[in-house]
Amino acid sequence: MKKLKIKKIISSLNEISHFNRYLILTIVFLFSYIFYLSIPSLYDYESLQKQLEIKLLEEFKLKITLSKNIKYIKLPSPYFEIFDSTLHLETKDKVDEFGQIKKLKIYISIRNLYKQEKLKINKILFQESIFNLNNNSWKFLSDYFQNKVSKKKIFVKKSKIFLKQNNDHGTLAIFTIDNLDTFFNDKTNHNKLNIYGKGFNTSFDLKWTSDLNNLGKSKFLLKFKEINLVVKSNLQKDILKENIQYTGDQTINFIGSRIKTNVKFDNKLLIFSSQDSKINDSKISTHGKINFHPFFFNINFVVDKMNLSRIFDEKFLANDLINNDIYFHKNFNGNLTIDINNLTKNKIFDQAKFIINFNNGKMKFDNTELISKKFGFLTLFDSQLTKLNEDSLLRTKAVLDITNEKKFYQRFQIPKNLRKPLNKIIFGIDKNLNTNDLKIYKFEIYPKTKNYPSEDIELFLKNYNLSDYAKVNSFFDLKKFFNEIFKEINKV
Numbered sequence: 001m002k003k004l005k006i007k008k009i010i011s012s013l014n015e016i017s018h019f020n021r022y023l024i025l026t027i028v029f030l031f032s033y034i035f036y037l038s039i040p041s042l043y044d045y046e047s048l049q050k051q052l053e054i055k056l057l058e059e060f061k062l063k064i065t066l067s068k069n070i071k072y073i074k075l076p077s078p079y080f081e082i083f084d085s086t087l088h089l090e091t092k093d094k095v096d097e098f099g100q101i102k103k104l105k106i107y108i109s110i111r112n113l114y115k116q117e118k119l120k121i122n123k124i125l126f127q128e129s130i131f132n133l134n135n136n137s138w139k140f141l142s143d144y145f146q147n148k149v150s151k152k153k154i155f156v157k158k159s160k161i162f163l164k165q166n167n168d169h170g171t172l173a174i175f176t177i178d179n180l181d182t183f184f185n186d187k188t189n190h191n192k193l194n195i196y197g198k199g200f201n202t203s204f205d206l207k208w209t210s211d212l213n214n215l216g217k218s219k220f221l222l223k224f225k226e227i228n229l230v231v232k233s234n235l236q237k238d239i240l241k242e243n244i245q246y247t248g249d250q251t252i253n254f255i256g257s258r259i260k261t262n263v264k265f266d267n268k269l270l271i272f273s274s275q276d277s278k279i280n281d282s283k284i285s286t287h288g289k290i291n292f293h294p295f296f297f298n299i300n301f302v303v304d305k306m307n308l309s310r311i312f313d314e315k316f317l318a319n320d321l322i323n324n325d326i327y328f329h330k331n332f333n334g335n336l337t338i339d340i341n342n343l344t345k346n347k348i349f350d351q352a353k354f355i356i357n358f359n360n361g362k363m364k365f366d367n368t369e370l371i372s373k374k375f376g377f378l379t380l381f382d383s384q385l386t387k388l389n390e391d392s393l394l395r396t397k398a399v400l401d402i403t404n405e406k407k408f409y410q411r412f413q414i415p416k417n418l419r420k421p422l423n424k425i426i427f428g429i430d431k432n433l434n435t436n437d438l439k440i441y442k443f444e445i446y447p448k449t450k451n452y453p454s455e456d457i458e459l460f461l462k463n464y465n466l467s468d469y470a471k472v473n474s475f476f477d478l479k480k481f482f483n484e485i486f487k488e489i490n491k492v
Helices: 002-037 045-060 135-146 317-323 405-411 454-465 475-489
Strands: 063-065 070-073 079-090 095-108 121-133 154-164 171-185 190-199 202-211 217-224 229-239 244-254 257-265 269-279 282-292 295-303 334-340 351-359 362-364 369-372 376-388 391-402 424-432 438-446
Touching (some): 079 135, 095 135, 121 135, 454 475
Parallel strands (some): 121 154
Antiparallel strands (some): 063 079, 095 121, 154 171, 171 190, 202 217, 217 229, 244 257, 269 282, 282 295, 334 351, 351 362, 351 369, 362 376, 369 376, 391 424
16 A cells, blocks of 8 residues: 555656656747847847848848837847838939838848848838828839739838829828738739728728739729728730820729729829719719829719719718718819709709819819709809818808799799799708708899898798798708798788
């Protein structure tokens, strides 16, 4: 019995001894590994600076001037963190500054750490950087991705792109980069670029591919999630005498709509046109131009048919632009024209021509026309889109030119005893684009024979807008309003 107990004790001691040996070996291994990872701390950092600059140029084709402020981080993966570096564009005439890099992380292989000269880079990361995109840098990027880039990934995080009017000054727009990665896929022989960021106050996701099997051919996929917009492009690069030009086709999808366009552009101008497109079930054609320096667009749509209420519907692109404050950007400038040949589900107007102007953070609808084939046409003027308590408010004046007085009165079912000779009505409108509520704050009648006192009408409108049925959100509401105001006119 005693012998058995002794054997058990000896066995337990042996097990503890084995465990201790394993523990000691593990500790030794970890200590050795950490010591090995610490070797780069002993490098000659003056020569390391020059060595890294050479490797970045050779392996990534990037000319970067590194600062002497280099810090080595060994865990969880070894890398050098370098502060306040500069990315350059090297041309025949001079060296331009392309980017200011606050933090540059150069991740290195754990192999051969004991030899500084055999140091290998795995990947690089730009953080909190600013890149200036102008004519020179655009040409550099175009040429850069037309050639084989490194298999090793380049990452960019928490950085900004300043779109410049020229090489020295004139910032047109600022884009933020949350995440960017680029690399060469040797299986497909493609250069890959993926960007997730924000521009014009909305998030975007860009995937771009350069096909080196067919030099000059590329494609990209651009998504704006907040405004439910997707752009697909296939492009071919052509080298002309004076500049580089791209031609191809583009498909834009939004809210069940599909617009196919042929495009042609260079670093200054984009020209596009389309015939084979649709918005929902309606045929559409479009053409336009977009200037990049300075940014300005002129785009025209011709739509076969459309529901007028969808122009300001919260699910429609125009309202998504408004709610995401894209148009408030001071450099978002241009003109958008939408011709609608047939207004569906509308009891008043048959056709429409929307003219939308974006100018230095302001959006106007001046000269927009709504046409009734029966009684006349409505034209907007002095329009202004503003923000009020987080809501988008369209305030505008409108003139209704009446070409057929009888049809006008019949359309709104105004009794014959209330009808007055008239050829024009001018009124002011406040429309909340978030709630779709509409109020009329001004009403002037221009008759053929008699003037109607505006003071009496203004007093009526003031009391009317304070009443429970002030909102004009339907044809029934508008018909009721016209009947009430003509009753008031007949009191004069």
